[in-house]
Amino acid sequence: AQKITQTQPGMFVQEKEAVTLDCTYDTSDQSYGLFWYKQPSSGEMIFLIYQGSYDEQNATEGRYSLNFQKARKSANLVISASQLGDSAMYFCATSSYNAGNMLTFGGGTRLMVKP
């Protein structure tokens, strides 16, 4: 079984500053994936970034980067140059290839960007 822990229920960040959202995971799988999704107030889940467990380099997608520390089982999301539109819920998730790529989600972090 897999478990995802997001320890920050809510966070504030000043516009244009960088912010790190924490995520730790627990899995017995040798091969797995790590995902971050964004959910604005409208409710849709938006895929942000993916990291494979065997990828040696941290994933980056525009202003998003994933700080992957495999030994610590940590997959923190870093958002650079925060924008007001980044205010949303953010969910970390891990996939199990052995279970048909099923995702297990954390409890989420609500990010609020201050102007």
Place this chain on the structure above:
Amino acid sequence: DVKVTQSSRYLVKRTGEKVFLECVQDMDHENMFWYRQDPGLGLRLIYFSYDVKMKEKGDIPEGYSVSREKKERFSLILESASTNQTSMYLCASSSYGPGTAMYGYTFGSGTRLTVV
């Protein structure tokens, strides 16, 4: 543009009613999932399906059932709605096979169900 479509965005039902939530995907994905989302609890898996006519219980299946008669459609059924089933319901689909792990899920826009 590939999509997962949930039939209703907002739904209000009475206690004891039978409720159907419909989800359709046009990506020929094998896997489909139903989650409910509640504040502080994240997304919890209700049921999932790896193939037509196949279903598996997730973490919180009590009070729910599902139907998958066609590959593109996965229905969630509340046999007798109760107030504690008031929640946001999210449908998702995914592919499975070599090279697909990185794509994760494609989600529908969600159905906010209120049971009164």
